Amino acid sequence: MSAVLVAAQLALIVLLVATTQPLATPLANAAAFALVVAATFVGIAALAANRPGNFNIRPEVKPRARLVTDGIYAHVRHPMYLAVLLGLLAAVAADPRPWRIGAWLALLAALLLKATREERLLAQRFAEYPAYAARTRRLLPGLY
Numbered sequence: 001m002s003a004v005l006v007a008a009q010l011a012l013i014v015l016l017v018a019t020t021q022p023l024a025t026p027l028a029n030a031a032a033f034a035l036v037v038a039a040t041f042v043g044i045a046a047l048a049a050n051r052p053g054n055f056n057i058r059p060e061v062k063p064r065a066r067l068v069t070d071g072i073y074a075h076v077r078h079p080m081y082l083a084v085l086l087g088l089l090a091a092v093a094a095d096p097r098p099w100r101i102g103a104w105l106a107l108l109a110a111l112l113l114k115a116t117r118e119e120r121l122l123a124q125r126f127a128e129y130p131a132y133a134a135r136t137r138r139l140l141p142g143l144y
Contacts, residue, residue, distance in 0.1 A: 035090035
């Protein structure tokens with residue numbers, strides 16, 4: 001199941017990036033720019049809070065993984081997924097054809113399924129994970 005989710009994620013990312021035809025409207029450009037800035041900030045914050053080798057594109061927990069709960073991880077459990085979603089939402093904002101909105105929603109679904117699987121595995125590996133998950137939102141600080 002993990003391989004299917006990763007393949008779906010990567011295929012949707014490539015599809016959205018490869019098919020973006022930016023609109024010339026100032027509003028679309030401003031929205032896309034703001035989303036790219038937000039995605040960059042979230043991605044850099046996740047990299048700063050984590051250590052090299054702790055990331056995994058698959059939801060399985062690496063053998064030497066450590067649970068990160070500080071930095072941006074104190075506010076959101078999956079900042080890398082959030083960064084991907086924001087970055088690809090920028091592509092959709094720049095070119096909001098209905099099928100592209102659907103592709104972004106499919107990406108959201110794939111990442112939520114990955115997050116659910118990852119969280120189950122993290123709870124099995126780290127006794128402190130359920131308490132962390134109870135106090136920290138999944139993707140959007142203060143909301144979800």
